[in-house]
Amino acid sequence: MVVPSGFVEVADRVLVARYPQWNVNVGLVLGRDGAVVVDTRASDRQGSEVQGDIRALGRDIVVRHVVNTHVHFDHTFGNSAFASATVHAHDNVGRTFVADAERIKAEFRADPGDGPEYGYTEADAAAVLATVVRGPDCTFGKGATIDLGDRVVTLAYAGRGHTDGDIAVHVPDTDAMFLGDLIEESAPPSFGGDCWPLDWADTLGSHQNWLGPASVVVPGHGRCVDAAFVERQRSEIAAVAAVIRERRIAGQSWAAAVAEPDERLAYPLDGLEAAFRRGFDQYLGSV
Numbered sequence: 001m002v003v004p005s006g007f008v009e010v011a012d013r014v015l016v017a018r019y020p021q022w023n024v025n026v027g028l029v030l031g032r033d034g035a036v037v038v039d040t041r042a043s044d045r046q047g048s049e050v051q052g053d054i055r056a057l058g059r060d061i062v063v064r065h066v067v068n069t070h071v072h073f074d075h076t077f078g079n080s081a082f083a084s085a086t087v088h089a090h091d092n093v094g095r096t097f098v099a100d101a102e103r104i105k106a107e108f109r110a111d112p113g114d115g116p117e118y119g120y121t122e123a124d125a126a127a128v129l130a131t132v133v134r135g136p137d138c139t140f141g142k143g144a145t146i147d148l149g150d151r152v153v154t155l156a157y158a159g160r161g162h163t164d165g166d167i168a169v170h171v172p173d174t175d176a177m178f179l180g181d182l183i184e185e186s187a188p189p190s191f192g193g194d195c196w197p198l199d200w201a202d203t204l205g206s207h208q209n210w211l212g213p214a215s216v217v218v219p220g221h222g223r224c225v226d227a228a229f230v231e232r233q234r235s236e237i238a239a240v241a242a243v244i245r246e247r248r249i250a251g252q253s254w255a256a257a258v259a260e261p262d263e264r265l266a267y268p269l270d271g272l273e274a275a276f277r278r279g280f281d282q283y284l285g286s287v
Protein backbone atom coordinates (compact mmCIF):
# COMPACT_ATOMS: atom_id res chain seq x y z
CA MET A 1 0.00 0.00 0.00
CA VAL A 2 1.50 3.31 -1.06
CA VAL A 3 0.12 6.26 0.86
CA PRO A 4 1.18 9.74 -0.28
CA SER A 5 2.85 11.63 2.55
CA GLY A 6 1.78 15.00 3.81
CA PHE A 7 -1.24 17.15 3.07
CA VAL A 8 -2.71 17.36 -0.41
CA GLU A 9 -5.19 20.08 -1.41
CA VAL A 10 -8.46 18.46 -2.58
CA ALA A 11 -10.52 21.68 -2.83
CA ASP A 12 -9.84 25.38 -2.27
CA ARG A 13 -7.83 25.48 1.01
CA VAL A 14 -9.19 22.06 2.01
CA LEU A 15 -6.38 19.56 2.47
CA VAL A 16 -6.22 15.88 3.32
CA ALA A 17 -3.35 13.79 4.65
CA ARG A 18 -3.51 10.02 4.56
CA TYR A 19 -1.51 8.07 7.09
CA PRO A 20 -0.49 4.41 6.75
CA GLN A 21 -1.47 3.42 10.29
CA TRP A 22 -5.10 2.33 9.96
CA ASN A 23 -5.06 4.08 6.56
CA VAL A 24 -6.75 7.00 8.26
CA ASN A 25 -7.43 10.46 6.84
CA VAL A 26 -6.87 13.81 8.53
CA GLY A 27 -8.42 16.98 7.11
CA LEU A 28 -7.23 20.57 7.27
CA VAL A 29 -9.47 23.52 6.39
CA LEU A 30 -7.76 26.90 6.19
CA GLY A 31 -9.45 30.25 6.79
CA ARG A 32 -8.53 33.84 7.51
CA ASP A 33 -8.96 33.42 11.27
CA GLY A 34 -7.29 30.05 11.67
CA ALA A 35 -7.57 26.44 10.67
CA VAL A 36 -9.75 23.43 11.46
CA VAL A 37 -8.26 19.95 11.75
CA VAL A 38 -10.67 17.09 11.06
CA ASP A 39 -9.69 14.01 13.10
CA THR A 40 -6.34 13.62 14.81
CA ARG A 41 -5.14 9.99 14.42
CA ALA A 42 -4.59 7.34 17.06
CA SER A 43 -2.24 8.73 19.71
CA ASP A 44 -0.73 11.83 21.22
CA ARG A 45 2.43 11.04 19.24
CA GLN A 46 0.57 10.69 15.95
CA GLY A 47 -1.27 13.95 16.64
CA SER A 48 2.10 15.64 17.08
CA GLU A 49 3.19 14.24 13.71
CA VAL A 50 0.11 15.87 12.17
CA GLN A 51 1.23 19.17 13.73
CA GLY A 52 4.62 18.64 12.08
CA ASP A 53 3.00 17.97 8.70
CA ILE A 54 0.99 21.19 9.07
CA ARG A 55 4.17 23.14 9.87
CA ALA A 56 5.84 21.54 6.84
CA LEU A 57 3.29 23.29 4.60
CA GLY A 58 5.36 26.39 5.31
CA ARG A 59 2.36 28.66 5.83
CA ASP A 60 1.49 30.54 8.98
CA ILE A 61 -1.27 28.18 10.11
CA VAL A 62 -2.85 28.38 13.55
CA VAL A 63 -5.09 25.43 14.37
CA ARG A 64 -7.92 26.92 16.42
CA HIS A 65 -10.41 24.07 16.07
CA VAL A 66 -10.36 20.29 15.97
CA VAL A 67 -13.39 18.31 14.81
CA ASN A 68 -13.84 14.62 15.58
CA THR A 69 -16.01 12.84 13.01
CA HIS A 70 -16.84 10.17 15.64
CA VAL A 71 -15.59 8.68 18.88
CA HIS A 72 -13.15 6.00 17.69
CA PHE A 73 -9.56 6.16 18.89
CA ASP A 74 -7.96 6.28 15.43
CA HIS A 75 -9.74 9.61 14.87
CA THR A 76 -9.56 11.13 18.37
CA PHE A 77 -6.54 10.07 20.43
CA GLY A 78 -4.36 12.71 18.76
CA ASN A 79 -6.62 15.47 20.17
CA SER A 80 -4.26 16.02 23.10
CA ALA A 81 -1.55 17.22 20.70
CA PHE A 82 -3.73 20.25 19.83
CA ALA A 83 -3.70 21.81 23.29
CA SER A 84 -4.72 25.33 22.25
CA ALA A 85 -7.55 24.27 19.92
CA THR A 86 -11.23 23.78 20.79
CA VAL A 87 -12.33 20.19 20.12
CA HIS A 88 -15.82 19.80 18.61
CA ALA A 89 -17.90 16.64 18.31
CA HIS A 90 -21.44 15.32 18.54
CA ASP A 91 -23.12 15.09 21.97
CA ASN A 92 -22.93 11.30 21.85
CA VAL A 93 -19.14 11.48 21.43
CA GLY A 94 -18.96 13.61 24.56
CA ARG A 95 -21.17 11.14 26.40
CA THR A 96 -19.25 7.98 25.40
CA PHE A 97 -15.70 9.26 24.96
CA VAL A 98 -14.14 8.15 28.25
CA ALA A 99 -15.76 4.71 28.26
CA ASP A 100 -14.82 4.13 24.62
CA ALA A 101 -11.21 5.15 25.27
CA GLU A 102 -11.00 2.77 28.21
CA ARG A 103 -12.55 -0.02 26.13
CA ILE A 104 -10.08 0.35 23.28
CA LYS A 105 -7.09 0.57 25.63
CA ALA A 106 -8.25 -2.62 27.37
CA GLU A 107 -8.57 -4.32 23.98
CA PHE A 108 -5.04 -3.26 22.97
CA ARG A 109 -3.67 -4.40 26.32
CA ALA A 110 -5.28 -7.81 25.93
CA ASP A 111 -4.37 -8.18 22.26
CA PRO A 112 -2.25 -5.62 20.35
CA GLY A 113 -3.96 -6.88 17.20
CA ASP A 114 -2.88 -7.41 13.65
CA GLY A 115 -0.44 -4.55 13.18
CA PRO A 116 0.89 -5.20 9.68
CA GLU A 117 -2.59 -5.64 8.21
CA TYR A 118 -3.61 -2.23 9.55
CA GLY A 119 -0.26 -0.56 8.93
CA TYR A 120 0.78 -0.03 12.54
CA THR A 121 3.77 -1.16 14.58
CA GLU A 122 4.22 -2.26 18.19
CA ALA A 123 5.42 1.29 18.95
CA ASP A 124 2.19 2.70 17.48
CA ALA A 125 0.15 0.35 19.69
CA ALA A 126 2.23 1.34 22.75
CA ALA A 127 1.59 5.02 21.92
CA VAL A 128 -2.18 4.36 21.88
CA LEU A 129 -1.91 2.98 25.41
CA ALA A 130 0.34 5.83 26.59
CA THR A 131 -1.99 8.57 25.35
CA VAL A 132 -3.70 10.72 27.95
CA VAL A 133 -6.94 11.10 26.08
CA ARG A 134 -8.76 14.36 25.57
CA GLY A 135 -12.44 14.40 24.66
CA PRO A 136 -14.46 17.21 23.07
CA ASP A 137 -14.73 20.66 24.68
CA CYS A 138 -17.78 21.63 22.71
CA THR A 139 -20.57 19.26 21.63
CA PHE A 140 -23.81 19.68 19.67
CA GLY A 141 -26.97 17.79 18.80
CA LYS A 142 -28.07 18.54 15.24
CA GLY A 143 -25.55 20.97 13.83
CA ALA A 144 -22.87 23.56 14.50
CA THR A 145 -20.92 26.14 12.54
CA ILE A 146 -17.28 27.12 12.90
CA ASP A 147 -16.57 30.65 11.64
CA LEU A 148 -13.11 31.13 10.14
CA GLY A 149 -13.69 34.77 9.19
CA ASP A 150 -13.79 34.46 5.42
CA ARG A 151 -15.55 31.09 5.35
CA VAL A 152 -17.44 28.69 7.57
CA VAL A 153 -17.23 24.98 8.26
CA THR A 154 -20.51 23.25 9.07
CA LEU A 155 -20.93 20.17 11.24
CA ALA A 156 -24.08 18.12 10.74
CA TYR A 157 -25.60 15.14 12.51
CA ALA A 158 -28.20 13.11 10.64
CA GLY A 159 -28.62 10.04 12.84
CA ARG A 160 -26.87 6.83 13.80
CA GLY A 161 -24.72 4.71 11.52
CA HIS A 162 -21.14 3.51 11.99
CA THR A 163 -21.59 4.74 15.62
CA ASP A 164 -24.23 6.88 17.35
CA GLY A 165 -22.16 10.06 16.89
CA ASP A 166 -20.97 10.25 13.26
CA ILE A 167 -21.07 13.70 11.69
CA ALA A 168 -20.53 15.21 8.28
CA VAL A 169 -18.08 18.11 8.02
CA HIS A 170 -18.91 20.37 5.10
CA VAL A 171 -17.05 23.35 3.66
CA PRO A 172 -19.98 25.00 1.87
CA ASP A 173 -17.95 27.37 -0.34
CA THR A 174 -16.33 24.26 -1.87
CA ASP A 175 -17.49 20.82 -2.99
CA ALA A 176 -15.66 19.12 -0.13
CA MET A 177 -17.28 17.00 2.56
CA PHE A 178 -15.79 14.76 5.24
CA LEU A 179 -17.95 11.79 6.16
CA GLY A 180 -15.72 9.99 8.68
CA ASP A 181 -16.34 6.26 8.86
CA LEU A 182 -19.88 6.55 7.50
CA ILE A 183 -17.92 5.85 4.29
CA GLU A 184 -14.75 3.81 3.82
CA GLU A 185 -12.73 3.46 0.64
CA SER A 186 -9.79 1.25 1.66
CA ALA A 187 -11.93 -1.49 3.21
CA PRO A 188 -15.62 -2.35 3.57
CA PRO A 189 -17.49 -0.11 6.00
CA SER A 190 -16.71 -1.12 9.58
CA PHE A 191 -19.65 -2.73 11.40
CA GLY A 192 -18.31 -2.82 14.98
CA GLY A 193 -19.92 -3.49 18.32
CA ASP A 194 -21.31 0.05 18.46
CA CYS A 195 -22.79 0.26 14.95
CA TRP A 196 -26.43 0.90 14.02
CA PRO A 197 -26.87 -1.12 10.82
CA LEU A 198 -30.60 -0.48 10.41
CA ASP A 199 -30.18 3.33 10.59
CA TRP A 200 -26.92 3.77 8.69
CA ALA A 201 -28.21 4.02 5.08
CA ASP A 202 -30.86 6.62 6.00
CA THR A 203 -28.21 8.70 7.78
CA LEU A 204 -26.02 8.65 4.71
CA GLY A 205 -29.04 9.51 2.56
CA SER A 206 -29.54 12.74 4.53
CA HIS A 207 -25.92 13.77 4.02
CA GLN A 208 -26.17 12.93 0.32
CA ASN A 209 -28.54 15.87 -0.10
CA TRP A 210 -25.44 18.08 0.05
CA LEU A 211 -23.56 16.17 -2.63
CA GLY A 212 -23.42 16.87 -6.35
CA PRO A 213 -21.50 15.76 -9.43
CA ALA A 214 -18.41 17.78 -8.46
CA SER A 215 -18.30 16.70 -4.81
CA VAL A 216 -15.09 15.51 -3.21
CA VAL A 217 -15.93 13.22 -0.30
CA VAL A 218 -13.24 12.38 2.22
CA PRO A 219 -13.87 8.99 3.82
CA GLY A 220 -12.50 8.02 7.22
CA HIS A 221 -10.09 5.61 5.56
CA GLY A 222 -8.68 5.48 2.04
CA ARG A 223 -8.78 7.71 -1.01
CA CYS A 224 -11.23 10.53 -1.63
CA VAL A 225 -14.38 9.44 -3.43
CA ASP A 226 -17.26 11.00 -5.36
CA ALA A 227 -21.03 11.14 -4.91
CA ALA A 228 -21.52 8.01 -7.04
CA PHE A 229 -19.25 6.04 -4.69
CA VAL A 230 -21.25 7.26 -1.69
CA GLU A 231 -24.50 6.19 -3.33
CA ARG A 232 -23.04 2.76 -4.15
CA GLN A 233 -21.87 2.23 -0.59
CA ARG A 234 -25.17 3.54 0.82
CA SER A 235 -27.09 0.99 -1.24
CA GLU A 236 -24.73 -1.81 -0.10
CA ILE A 237 -25.30 -0.80 3.54
CA ALA A 238 -29.07 -0.64 2.88
CA ALA A 239 -28.85 -4.21 1.51
CA VAL A 240 -27.16 -5.36 4.73
CA ALA A 241 -30.05 -3.84 6.70
CA ALA A 242 -32.64 -5.42 4.39
CA VAL A 243 -31.14 -8.90 4.84
CA ILE A 244 -30.97 -8.44 8.64
CA ARG A 245 -34.63 -7.32 8.75
CA GLU A 246 -35.80 -10.14 6.49
CA ARG A 247 -34.08 -12.84 8.53
CA ARG A 248 -35.20 -11.39 11.84
CA ILE A 249 -38.81 -11.22 10.66
CA ALA A 250 -38.51 -14.80 9.38
CA GLY A 251 -37.61 -15.84 12.93
CA GLN A 252 -34.10 -17.08 12.15
CA SER A 253 -31.65 -17.37 15.03
CA TRP A 254 -28.80 -14.87 15.01
CA ALA A 255 -26.26 -17.67 14.54
CA ALA A 256 -28.11 -19.07 11.51
CA ALA A 257 -28.69 -15.61 10.03
CA VAL A 258 -25.05 -14.59 10.17
CA ALA A 259 -23.87 -17.87 8.63
CA GLU A 260 -26.04 -17.79 5.51
CA PRO A 261 -24.51 -16.25 2.37
CA ASP A 262 -26.66 -13.96 0.24
CA GLU A 263 -25.77 -12.47 -3.11
CA ARG A 264 -27.20 -9.11 -1.98
CA LEU A 265 -24.41 -8.82 0.63
CA ALA A 266 -21.43 -6.97 -0.86
CA TYR A 267 -19.20 -7.60 2.18
CA PRO A 268 -17.72 -10.79 3.68
CA LEU A 269 -20.03 -12.39 6.25
CA ASP A 270 -17.32 -12.53 8.91
CA GLY A 271 -17.23 -8.72 8.94
CA LEU A 272 -21.00 -8.56 9.47
CA GLU A 273 -21.32 -10.50 12.73
CA ALA A 274 -21.72 -7.37 14.83
CA ALA A 275 -24.11 -5.92 12.26
CA PHE A 276 -26.41 -8.94 12.54
CA ARG A 277 -26.16 -9.04 16.33
CA ARG A 278 -26.82 -5.32 16.67
CA GLY A 279 -29.62 -5.42 14.08
CA PHE A 280 -31.33 -8.37 15.77
CA ASP A 281 -30.98 -6.70 19.20
CA GLN A 282 -32.43 -3.49 17.81
CA TYR A 283 -35.51 -5.44 16.69
CA LEU A 284 -35.79 -6.95 20.15
CA GLY A 285 -35.49 -3.50 21.70
CA SER A 286 -32.47 -4.46 23.77
CA VAL A 287 -30.18 -1.75 22.44
Ligand SMILES: [Zn+2]
Residues within 6 Å of the ligand: 070, 072, 162, 181, 190, 220
Ligand atom coordinates in the same frame (compact mmCIF):
# COMPACT_ATOMS: atom_id res chain seq x y z
ZN1 LIG B 1 -14.59 4.32 13.26
